[in-house]
Structures are given as C-alpha cells and as structure tokens.
Amino acid sequence: MFRRWRITLLDYLRTPPGQTPRCVTDDIGAEIESHLDHAIDEHRRRGMTAEHARQAAMSEFGNLDQALRDCHQVWRIDQRLCHWTHLTLTTLLLVALAYFSFTRTPPISMPVVDAGSGDLHGHVLDERSEAIAQAHILAVVKTWPPNGYRQQAYIATTGANGRFRIENVYPTDQKYEVQLAVVADRRLLESIYISDVAGQLAPFSFRLRSSEPVVVRFSTADGAPLHGVEVFPHRRVDASGQDNLVYFQGSEPVVTTTDADGIARLPYFGRGDLATVCFRVPGMDWQTRDVRIPRATNLPVFDLQVSLDTLRANTEQPGS
Amino acid sequence: MPTPSEQTELLQGTLEMLILQSLVRGPRHGYSIARWIHNVSSDALRIEEGSLYPALHRMERRGWIDSEWGQSEANRRAKFYRLTRSGRKQLGAKVRSWEQLVLAIGRVLDANPAGAV
Numbered sequence: 264m265f266r267r268w269r270i271t272l273l274d275y276l277r278t279p280p281g282q283t284p285r286c287v288t289d290d291i292g293a294e295i296e297s298h299l300d301h302a303i304d305e306h307r308r309r310g311m312t313a314e315h316a317r318q319a320a321m322s323e324f325g326n327l328d329q330a331l332r333d334c335h336q337v338w339r340i341d342q343r344l345c346h347w348t349h350l351t352l353t354t355l356l357l358v359a360l361a362y363f364s365f366t367r368t369p370p371i372s373m374p375v376v377d378a379g380s381g382d383l384h385g386h387v388l389d390e391r392s393e394a395i396a397q398a399h400i401l402a403v404v405k406t407w408p409p410n411g412y413r414q415q416a417y418i419a420t421t422g423a424n425g426r427f428r429i430e431n432v433y434p435t436d437q438k439y440e441v442q443l444a445v446v447a448d449r450r451l452l453e454s455i456y457i458s459d460v461a462g463q464l465a466p467f468s469f470r471l472r473s474s475e476p477v478v479v480r481f482s483t484a485d486g487a488p489l490h491g492v493e494v495f496p497h498r499r500v501d502a503s504g505q506d507n508l509v510y511f512q513g514s515e516p517v518v519t520t521t522d523a524d525g526i527a528r529l530p531y532f533g534r535g536d537l538a539t540v541c542f543r544v545p546g547m548d549w550q551t552r553d554v555r556i557p558r559a560t561n562l563p564v565f566d567l568q569v570s571l572d573t574l575r576a577n578t579e580q581p582g583s
Numbered sequence: 584m585p586t587p588s589e590q591t592e593l594l595q596g597t598l599e600m601l602i603l604q605s606l607v608r609g610p611r612h613g614y615s616i617a618r619w620i621h622n623v624s625s626d627a628l629r630i631e632e633g634s635l636y637p638a639l640h641r642m643e644r645r646g647w648i649d650s651e652w653g654q655s656e657a658n659r660r661a662k663f664y665r666l667t668r669s670g671r672k673q674l675g676a677k678v679r680s681w682e683q684l685v686l687a688i689g690r691v692l693d694a695n696p697a698g699a700v
Contacts, residue, residue, distance in 0.1 A: 294613060294662045295636060297655075301614035302632075304657050325633035333637035337644055 291334045299324060379406070379434030383417070385467025386426045387445055394425025395471060398447035399517050403510045404433050405440040416513025421447075435462055444509045445469045446517045449476070452499040452531040454507040477532045477556060479540060479565045481525040488525030489569060491545050493518050496531040498539035511541065511549070526564070534558045540567070547574045598630065598638050599647075600681060603666060603674035606648065612661035613639060639664060647673050 302320035303313070311319060321327070387398045400419040405412070419427045433439040438461050444454035450471035457464065481489040495518045499507040509517065521527045532538040538554045554565045605616045616639075617632050642648045647670030655661040666674070 290662070291636070291640070293660075297612070297659060297661045298614045298617075298632065298636075300659055301612075301655065301657055301661070304659070323632055325631040327633060330633035330636050333634075334640050337637055337640040 288335065291331060295324075295327065295330065379437070379439070380431055381433035381435045381439075381463055382428055382430045383432055383441065383443065383464065383467070384426070384428035385469065386424070387421045387447065387469045387471060388425055389450070390470060390472050392470070394421070394423065395447050395450065396421055396423045396425060398425070398427075398445050398450070398469075398471070400427045400429070401444040401446065401509055401513045401516065402429060402432065403442040403513055405442075406434060407438060414512065416510070418513055418516050420516075433464075437461060442508070442510055443467060444507065445471065446496065446509065446531060447471055449530045450474055451501075451533050451536075452496050452507050452509065454509065456508075472533070474530050474533055475556060475562055477529045477538065477554075477562065477565065479527050479529060479554065479567050481521050481527070481542065481544075481567050481569055484568055484570045484572075486568075488521075488523065489544060490521055490523050490525060492521040492525070492527065492542050492569075494521065494527040494529065494540055494542045495519065496529050496538065497541035497551055498537075499532055500537040500539075501533065502535040514541075532556050534562075542567075544569060544571070544574055547571075550574065596677075597681070598634070599642060600674065600677040601628070601630075602635070602638060602642065602664075603647065603670055603677065606664060606666040606670070607674070610651075610653075610663040610665040612653075612655055612663050614661070615655070616664070642670065646670070 299317075299320045302323060303316045306316035306319045307313065324330070383400075383402055383404075387395045387400075389395055398421040400417075400421065402417040402419075403414060404417065405414050407413070415432070417429045417432050419429050421427045433441065438459060440459065441457045441464065442454065443457075444452065446452055451474045453469055453471055455467070479494065481492045481494075483489060495509065495514050497509055497511075497514075501507075519527050519529070529538070529540060534556055535558050536556045538556055539551050540554065541549055541551050543549045550569075552567050554567075556562070601620050602616055605611055605619045611619065613635055614632075617630050617635055620628055620630055639648070639650075643650055643664070647667060648664045649667055650662050650664050652660060653663045
C-alpha cells in the first residue's frame, strides 16, 4: 500500500497538470499491444492470414480508443486526488501562516540586550588627594551572554569632585571583566583590568601622579611635517613594568590631532616610561610607535618619521 | 457452442469478480484472463476485451491486484496480474454477494405468481 502511494506521489510530481503520467501511458499502450499480439498469434495458429488475424483481434478487442481513454481516466483519478490534496494542503498552510503571522505571534524583534545592573563608579585624585576634574574614564566591559561574547565601551568624565559613575554596564549575576583607563591632562595614564568577577564592583580609586609634557612631531621621511595625524596614548609601561593600557575601542575622547607643524602633545607619560602612541595618518590605517621617555632633565620633542609609501603599502595590502 | 445471440452479457460488477477468480490459481496477463473466462464459461460469457483493461487498472489502483511485466507462454512480453491479500478478501465478499443475488432471483423464479403478496 505504501509503495503504491509512493509511486502515485512520484508520478504526480513528475506529471504536468491534467495529464496521465507518461510511464502509465506507455504502460497501457504496451499492454494493449501485447494483448493484440497474443490474439493475432492465436488466430494465425487457427489458419488465418496475418491481415485477417489482425482484423479479428481488433474486432474482439472492441473500441480501442475508448479502452485507452478509460484506462487513462482510472489513473487520472489518482492524479486529481493528489492535485486536490496538494491544493488543500497549500491552502491550509497559507491560512495557518496568515493566522499565526497576524493574530497570534508577537512581531519579530531583536532580543534586547540587557547590559546589567552593575555600576562603575569611583573617584580620581591627584597625589595631594585633590580631586581631578574632567578626567576621561574609558571603560570596556566584557560579558558572556547566552551563546555569545559582548565587549562594550563606555566613557565618562569626572566631575568637579573628581567622581564618576557609569550605570548599568555589567551583569551582577554573571561573570564579567572590566578594563578601566583614566586619562587626565598632565597626569600619568593609569588603567586597571579586573577579570573573572561577579557581583557589584567596589568603587575605584585612582591617584594620578604628574606627568611630563611629552610632545611628538610627525613628519615624512624627508622631514615634512604631517598635519592632521590622529594620535592617542595607547600604552604606558613604567620603570617597574606596570602596564597601563587604553583600548582602541572607546578611545575617541582622548584622540588628538597634530597641528600644522605635525606636533601633538601627549602629557600622559613619565620619565623612564615606555610610551606607545597610536596614530593614523589621514587616509591610512592605525599604526603604533614606541617611544622611550628618557630620564634626562630636558625632554626633547620626539620625532616620529613616517614613510608614507610604507604606510600606503601597508594600508593597501589587505585589499590587494 | 453457444451462438453469439446465446452469449450472456455480464451483469454490471461481475467482471471484477470474474477477473479476481481468474487469478486465484496464479498470475495471468490480460489476454489470458479473457481467454480463461471465455473457456471456463464454455464460450457463454463474452467479455469485450477492451473493457477488461480499465477494470484491471481500476482494481490495481484499489490494491486488489498487483502487476508485473514478464514473458508469456507465447514467448511475448506481457503484463501479469497477481491477486493481493486485499483482492482475495474482496473476491470472497463478491462471491457471497453474488450467491445471495442468485438465491434471491431463484426464489423469485420459483415463487407461484398467484401466491399471496
């Protein structure tokens, strides 16, 4: 039974609407031809000529066209059944789709990402415990929501009392990590990285020491100043090896631009520091360059010569 | 041998019963079925052979018979029909129905026309 239904279904799928499946048509024709051949054989055995035998066989068979039509009709009933079943199922499917689309299901929307209820807050003071206002707080929070990873940057500045607060940035009931950098004018860049924590974070307390008035000058290989180069302090490693980092993500507030002489002021480093500056010549990719801040009394202007050809080659390389 | 006028036209519905009966002893092709009915009825039952095939296909569609191409006794390619389990049950039902019909007709014919209603 199952085999018959399968054959019928395959026949239906292969057959244009309103026609008998070709395999059935061929089958019926061959079968009737076989019948007539058997009848002719028998008449010839009884002594008829080939022509008379054929006429007798045709006569006994009756209306050949009618027989063919009747046979086809039998199989078309299956085709019609399949066709009506097909139409009915399609209609039911469309009705069900319409029903569920317009009446029952809520509109499809992206899941709302709830960052969490945890706050980042604290204060920024100088070495004399006086508040530092307008210090940039650059935070990056890493979380692991279901089936994913999320890294979100947040920025804030300290108020006149040196305090800052960034609300609802991490989940208190899940694991998270926080990178927090503080960049203030004429103060050493400082950062902290807190990994694998859960729950509410305690207030941060930064005590920033004075920095040196580090100046960098960008020029081309032949000495021409580079105007409009974007620069920000990316990393500061002090003499003790303490690493302080500003993530690229969220660094916008501390990006400065070189003037007509190619000069940019980066007063965030101290003597003996290894300073890494991140810069971008207009139209090129971001690059980094390390500068060792000497312990000498008078700090020079740090010349950063840039080979535009090399930069251009590096910039174009990924796409070429 | 009956003359053509003495040959009996089949009652509607009996063709299927005769075809099923012809297959009880084993598979047959269409021409063989027609010959068998003709022979066992001593030429009394005439099947218009053209009507045999729509009946065979209809019965195959209903699952009463199965078909398969093979080689006939005359060494010709032919489509053989075989009774299925469902067809065997159907034959039993049709034979019982036929016997009841014959019995009823017999009673009518044996009845006294002058008898009480």
